[in-house]
Amino acid sequence: MVQSYAEYIPVFKAISDETRLRIIDMLSCGEMCAxxxxxxxxxxxxxxxxxxxxxxxxxxxxxxxDGAWMRYTLNKVRADEALSFITSIVSEKEDCICKRCKxxxxxx
Numbered sequence: 494m495v496q497s498y499a500e501y502i503p504v505f506k507a508i509s510d511e512t513r514l515r516i517i518d519m520l521s522c523g524e525m526c527a528x529x530x531x532x533x534x535x536x537x538x539x540x541x542x543x544x545x546x547x548x549x550x551x552x553x554x555x556x557x558x559d560g561a562w563m564r565y566t567l568n569k570v571r572a573d574e575a576l577s578f579i580t581s582i583v584s585e586k587e588d589c590i591c592k593r594c595k596x597x598x599x600x601x
Contacts, residue, residue, distance in 0.1 A: 501575060503552070504551045504552070504553060504571070504575045506551065507547050508553070510547075512534065512536065512544055513547060513548055515534060516530060516534070516544060516548060516554075516565075517554070517567060517572075520554060520566060520567040524565065525565055525566075526559065526564050527541060527545070527563045527564075527565065528562055530565070545563070545565065548565075549565075552568055552571040553568055553571050553572055553575070554566070554567060554568060555567075555568050
């Protein structure tokens with residue numbers, strides 16, 4: 494299986510922050526309005542907007558405008574893809590990059 498490492502960089506950037514992890518945890522229960530997320534966190538509206546942009550750009554969170562507010566949902570398909578990617582890179586496999594590196598070393 495050929496991995497697209499670069500494809501997952503935004504996902505790992507998104508989950509590398511405690512506030513964004515909390516937001517993902519909050520969204521695991523279902524759709525939430527930005528106002529409800531703000532109530533659950535001690536951050537400003539502009540800080541929330543920054544975090545939500547990072548999460549939506551990564552594909553982990555979907556956003557939909559509802560009047561003046563945004564409603565957010567967790568993109569479970571993207572989250573499952575990221576989990577599968579992690580599993581694939583930490584598991585030994587026949588075409589593993591480490592085996593290709595070893596083969597190249599033995600050929601020299």
